[in-house]
Amino acid sequence: MANNNEHQNDFPKVHRDQLITVKDLIDFKQQLIVDIKKLLKEQTGHPGHQWLKAFEIKKMLRLSESKLQYLRDKGVIPFKKLGGVTYYNLEEIESLMHSGKLNDQMKMA
Known part of the structure; x- marks a missing residue:
């Protein structure tokens, strides 16, 4: 039993506001896609550039x-x-x- 208590103390306490939810991940993914598209547009020029x-x-x-x-x-x-x-x-x-x-x-x- 002493071993279980030792392992529990190795990790810092996580508070409720520090948890990542599925919604957080979806929001992050959507923002990442927007940012990547913006960077690609800046690198390749305007759409329709030939x-x-x-x-x-x-x-x-x-x-x-x-x-x-x-x-x-x-x-x-x-x-x-x-x-x-x-x-x-x-x-x-x-x-x-x-x-x-x-x-x-x-x-x-």
Whole structure:
């Protein structure tokens, strides 16, 4: 009997307000999902953002590899690199096309 009392004293006393209920776990899970979705949205950009690879941009704009590289080097075409792959935001490319800035720079290349 003495052994049972010794083991009971090894654990701190738990008060009623320290207990975790099933509702607490469900609330935590829901908040965690919301937080993860928010982080993913921040990392990947806005929903509907379309990221294109170089071959798609070259086809769309009828550019050679060297012209695309030139425009990238000059900072005309914004891009992101992820895992060694270069991506271009379609909305930004379309905006450059409509503004005429891309055409001006392509003539210089």
